[in-house]
Structures are given as structure tokens and as C-alpha cells.
Amino acid sequence: MEGNEIPKKTIYRLSIYHRCLRRLLENEMDTVSSSTLAKAAGVNPAQLRKDLGYLGAFGTRGLGYPISELVEAIREVLGREHLQPVILVGVGNLGAALLRYDGFQKEGFGVVAAFDAVPSAVVKRGINVPVYDVDEMPRFIRKNEVKLAVLAVPAANAQEVANDLVGAGVQGILSFSPTILQVPESVTVNSVDLALELEQVSFFVKREQDGGKVGQPEDSSASKKNQ
Numbered sequence: 001m002e003g004n005e006i007p008k009k010t011i012y013r014l015s016i017y018h019r020c021l022r023r024l025l026e027n028e029m030d031t032v033s034s035s036t037l038a039k040a041a042g043v044n045p046a047q048l049r050k051d052l053g054y055l056g057a058f059g060t061r062g063l064g065y066p067i068s069e070l071v072e073a074i075r076e077v078l079g080r081e082h083l084q085p086v087i088l089v090g091v092g093n094l095g096a097a098l099l100r101y102d103g104f105q106k107e108g109f110g111v112v113a114a115f116d117a118v119p120s121a122v123v124k125r126g127i128n129v130p131v132y133d134v135d136e137m138p139r140f141i142r143k144n145e146v147k148l149a150v151l152a153v154p155a156a157n158a159q160e161v162a163n164d165l166v167g168a169g170v171q172g173i174l175s176f177s178p179t180i181l182q183v184p185e186s187v188t189v190n191s192v193d194l195a196l197e198l199e200q201v202s203f204f205v206k207r208e209q210d211g212g213k214v215g216q217p218e219d220s221s222a223s224k225k226n227q
Contacts, residue, residue: 005054006054006077010051010054011077011078013041013043013047013048013051014051014074014077014078015078015107016041016042016043017037017041017048017051017052017070017074018071018074018075018078019107020037020040020041021037021067021070021071021074022071023040024037024040024067025067025068025071029067030066030067030068031063031064031065031066031067032064032065032067033064033065034048034049034064034065036064037065052065052070054077055070055073055074055077056073075108078108084108084109084110084147084148085110085112085144085145085146085147085148086104086109086110086111086112086146086148086149086150087111087112087113087114087115087137087140087141087146087148087149087150088111088113088114088115088129088149088150088152089114089115089116089134089137089149089150089151089152089153089161089165090115090116090151090152090153090154090157090161090177091114091115091116091119091122091125091127091131091152092116092152092153094152094176095114095116095150095152096122096125096127098150098152098176099111099114099127099128099129100127109148111129111150112129112130112144112146113129113130113131113132113140113144114127114129114130114131114132115131115132115133115134115136115137115140116131116133116134117133117134119131119132119133134161137164137165137168138164138167138168141165141168141169141170142168142169145169146169146170147169147170147171147172148170148171148172148173148174149165149170149172149173149174150173150174150175150176151165151173151174151175151176151177151181152176152177153177154177155177155178155179157177158175158177158179158181159179159181159182162175162181162182162183162189166183166184166187170187171186171187171188172187172188172189172190173187173188173189173190174190174192175189175190175191175192176191176192176194177191178193178194178195178196
């Protein structure tokens with residue numbers, strides 16, 4: 001089944017299942033039950049079975065899923081048969097940290113180059129990935145047929161850079177820039193707003209501290225005066 005026929009949320013969960021299954025393989029396990037895999041992935045078994053149903057017929061009642069076959073099926077859907085080239089734009093503090101992260105390659109993505117407005121300043125950061133001037137980016141993308149990019153530039157520059165990426169042929173962007181990007185429907189953008197994520201975590205922490213009463217007026221008498 002083609003990836004574009006599978007719901008976006010299911011694609012996201014398939015990535016999580018793939019990571020969990022690889023860990024099970026590393027522990028020399030051959031099969032896994034739906035309940036065990038669902039627990040590892042943080043979903044309920046019914047959702048897991050529905051998601052895996054997009055891959056075809058897998059698993060045997062009482063025996064579970066064959067892990068190696070399931071890994072290959074998910075890898076095929078996600079396009080991980082080969083290491084996928086990725087570029088990163090914006091090698092500031094966050095961009096440099098992302099370039100040092102070795103998890104991309106473990107998951108099938110190779111950061112082949114980075115681009116920055118002042119590439120000479122990046123040398124001091126101890127980055128092993130080649131860093132080029134951002135003006136060279138469109139030519140590099142076309143020459144190497146890069147389809148994926150990580151964006152870590154200031155919000156004020158994000159849309160302009162995204163336009164250049166899309167114009168050069170990039171079809172998927174993982175954006176760490178705190179702004180909403182406008183791109184064609186054919187281009188996928190996943191945004192990671194670290195401040196927003198922290199705000200969400202803070203909300204639930206505060207709710208627990210307040211005994212689940214977040215959102216209720218702190219002073220009921222003041223509330224009555226405004227009614």
C-alpha cells in the first residue's frame with residue numbers, strides 16, 4: 001500500500017512501532033504480541049491492530065507478530081530501504097546540537113550537508129557535517145536530489161528559506177522555527193515548537209499541583225461580582 005493512502009497519524013505511529021520492534025530484534029526476540037507492542041508504543045491494542053492492518057495480513061492468534069517481517073513491512077511503507085539524505089538549514093545553537101545527534105542515522109536518515117548564512121563561524125562548533133553558504137543550497141538540493149530538510153533558522157527567516165527549499169525540490173520539512181510555514185499541499189511540514197511543548201507540559205504539571213482544578217477561578221467571590 002502506498003504511504004499516501006495511510007492516514008498521517010498512522011504513519012507517525014508506524015514510526016514508533018518500527019523503533020520498538022528494532023529494539024525487540026536487538027534483544028533477539030522473534031515474535032511479539034499486540035498487547036506487548038502496544039504497551040511499548042504507548043497505544044491501545046485495538047489501535048495497534050488497526051494501524052498494522054494497513055500493512056496487510058500479519059500475526060497469528062496465540063503466536064503474535066513475526067518481528068522481522070513486520071519491521072521490513074513498515075520500513076517499506078516509510079521508505080527506509082536505503083539511507084535517506086537530509087539537509088539542515090541554520091547551524092546556530094539548536095542546529096549544531098541536532099547535527100551532533102546520532103539518532104538520525106540509526107533511524108535511516110543521513111544528514112549529508114548543512115547550510116548557514118555564516119558557514120565560517122560554524123567551524124568552531126566542532127561539526128563533522130559539511131557546512132555551506134545558504135546561497136549554495138538550491139544547487140546542492142537539485143544535484144543530490146534531496147527531498148527532506150530540517151529547518152532551524154529564526155522565525156523571521158523561516159518562510160523565505162522554506163520557499164527556497166520547496167522551489168529546489170524538497171518535499172518534506174521538519175521545522176524547529178517557531179512560526180507557521182505556508183507551503184504547497186504537496187509538501188509536508190512537521191513543526192516542533194519547543195516553547196509550546198514546554199507550555200503543554202507545564203499545564204499538566206500545574207493541573208496536578210492544583211488537584212486537577214486548572215481553569216477554575218481562584219477567587220470565587222471575585223467571580224460572582226463579575227456575573
